Amino acid sequence: MGTRPDTGDQRVEVRFAVGQEPIECKSFSLRVERSGKAVINGTFTSGFVIPAEGAERSSETKLRVRIACGKLKWYFRNVPSLALQKGWWWVGTDRSPFQGEFDGPKFASCRVIRFLMVDPTENAGFNYIETEPKTLEGSLQACTASGKR
Numbered sequence: 001m002g003t004r005p006d007t008g009d010q011r012v013e014v015r016f017a018v019g020q021e022p023i024e025c026k027s028f029s030l031r032v033e034r035s036g037k038a039v040i041n042g043t044f045t046s047g048f049v050i051p052a053e054g055a056e057r058s059s060e061t062k063l064r065v066r067i068a069c070g071k072l073k074w075y076f077r078n079v080p081s082l083a084l085q086k087g088w089w090w091v092g093t094d095r096s097p098f099q100g101e102f103d104g105p106k107f108a109s110c111r112v113i114r115f116l117m118v119d120p121t122e123n124a125g126f127n128y129i130e131t132e133p134k135t136l137e138g139s140l141q142a143c144t145a146s147g148k149r
Contacts, residue, residue: 010086013047016069017092020099025069033064034081054084065116067091076116079128087120101127109133 014030016023030048032040039053061081067074074091083089094102094113102113112132119125 010050011047012050012084012087012089014044014067014089014091016072017090018072019092019094023069023072023092028067028069031064031066032084034061039063039084050084050086054081057081057084074114074116076114076128076130079116080126082126083116083118083128085118085120085123087118087122087125090117090119091115102129107131 014025014028016025016028027043027045029043030040031038032054034053034056039051040048042048059080059082062077063079063081063083065074065076065079065083069091072093074093092115094115096111097103098107098110098113102110102115107113110131110133114130116128117125118128
């Protein structure tokens with residue numbers, strides 16, 4: 001993903017892709033919930049400011065993230081709250097044959113990968129993925145022959 005410019009104080013810029021193709025999104029809707037309560041809920045043009053309620057960040061606390069760009073929709077069920085850091089989110093879907101990020105035997109049995117790539121400006125990032133078919137441990141693991149339900 002390379003070096004990204006600073007997004008500003010407590011701001012997350014969001015970009016979308018299907019496969020390797022970027023998707024232009026003039027506005028997107030976003031709902032982020034923690035423990036059933038909305039932390040972020042609205043329509044945005046390119047990014048959003050992380051509210052004070054989003055300040056608690058850990059790998060243990062999970063978020064539900066619903067995001068839509070036009071007819072494209074994603075629902076991520078167990079995103080670590082570490083995702084709420086200033087920087088960039090890359091949201092998208094990939095289908096077999098996969099782009100380089102998801103190429104290889106680890107994803108060989110997957111049909112679809114939905115991803116939320118978190119790329120903070122000040123810390124290490126991570127990729128949250130959900131796959132079809134689902135794995136025994138949930139979608140944080142890749143599709144493998146032994147992991148399919």
